[in-house]
């Protein structure tokens with residue numbers, strides 16, 4: 001097992017990464033001094049696979065556990081599902097001494113985290129991410145929230161977990177398409193922040209695809225370390241943290257236009273990164289060889305590169321309404337070579353977008 005710390009003063013916490021560590025959750029909660037009643041928030045898919053292990057670990061430490069199951073899917077990341085969580089917390093008898101264990105992917109983690117941030121004005125929560133995307137990205141850094149019918153993640157709070165426990169064995173049951181979404185976010189860290197990680201990924205595509213645990217431990221640890229260091233410098237995204245949106249401006253538009261679910265978040269990010277790499281090379285921020293190296297890595301994992309064929313006006317409308325828009329432009333993240341970035345305000349979205357043609 002490897003551990004690292006997210007240093008945020010009194011809100012600091014540890015991230016533990018290893019194999020077969022799910023059954024240590026009860027002991028971990030005791031060691032953290034969590035005394036009250038825990039509520040496990042999960043969904044039926046994950047519950048069928050991992051709930052009994054997590055519950056019996058908490059039981060064996062003498063906790064009286066409440067279980068709250070919410071429906072599976074991004075479409076349920078809503079205020080009505082959040083209400084279901086509050087109902088479960090209240091009927092389970094949780095008080096201010098209680099805490100939440102978020103067991104699942106990014107949807108469960110974001111919603112359970114937001115419930116923890118708001119229930120009784122805030123109770124602790126523990127992240128137990130079970131998708132690669134949640135392990136390398138969403139469980140770290142304290143962004144919690146739900147979707148609104150007018151847009152994704154519009155309601156939320158910055159609220160850090162008490163700890164994060166990442167059991168790599170949970171990836172054994174994850175569908176490959178979901179796994180690849182996490183790979184896309186990991187490639188992102190390499191492209192804009194860490195050339196070594198990028199090169200490591202280039203050299204380990206086959207190992208990762210067969211879920212080699214040593215390789216997974218390395219990339220999850222590196223990804224969490226990179227995210228932790230960004231969050232430590234800019235917890236509330238007033239500057240540097242925006243770099244983590246690399247590939248997301250165009251990716252978000254692709255996701256919205258395709259209809260949520262048709263193109264998954266990580267797949268849309270892969271397309272957005274291929275386009276960002278193209279634009280970065282066009283502006284002279286990187287070489288053609290670096291651009292090819294980036295699109296080549298994305299393609300080797302079988303992730304998509306080409307931007308779906310929707311009218312440019314539709315893309316522009318969504319990008320202009322994107323919440324990353326500031327004043328009269330959009331803060332666009334370009335890669336500078338591989339391992340570095342430039343954030344630039346782009347006001348002429350039309351000309352930016354007309355440069356996006358199929359990247360393959």
Ligand SMILES: NC(=O)c1ccc[n+]([C@@H]2O[C@H](COP(=O)([O-])OP(=O)(O)OC[C@H]3O[C@@H](n4cnc5c(N)ncnc54)[C@H](O)[C@@H]3O)[C@@H](O)[C@H]2O)c1
Pocket residue numbers: 043045046049072073074077104105106107108110130131132133134137138139140141142143144153170171173174175178181265
């Ligand atoms: N908070 C953040 O900083 C942040 C960052 C990135 C993404 N997100 C959010 O994360 C969400 C996406 O998360 P996700 O990609 O984990 O999707 P998800 O939570 O929907 O999980 C994907 C699917 O995998 C299933 N699943 C989870 N673990 C499994 C396992 N071990 N075995 C088998 N099946 C399993 C889930 O039930 C679900 O059907 C989005 O809502 C996005 O907005 C948040």
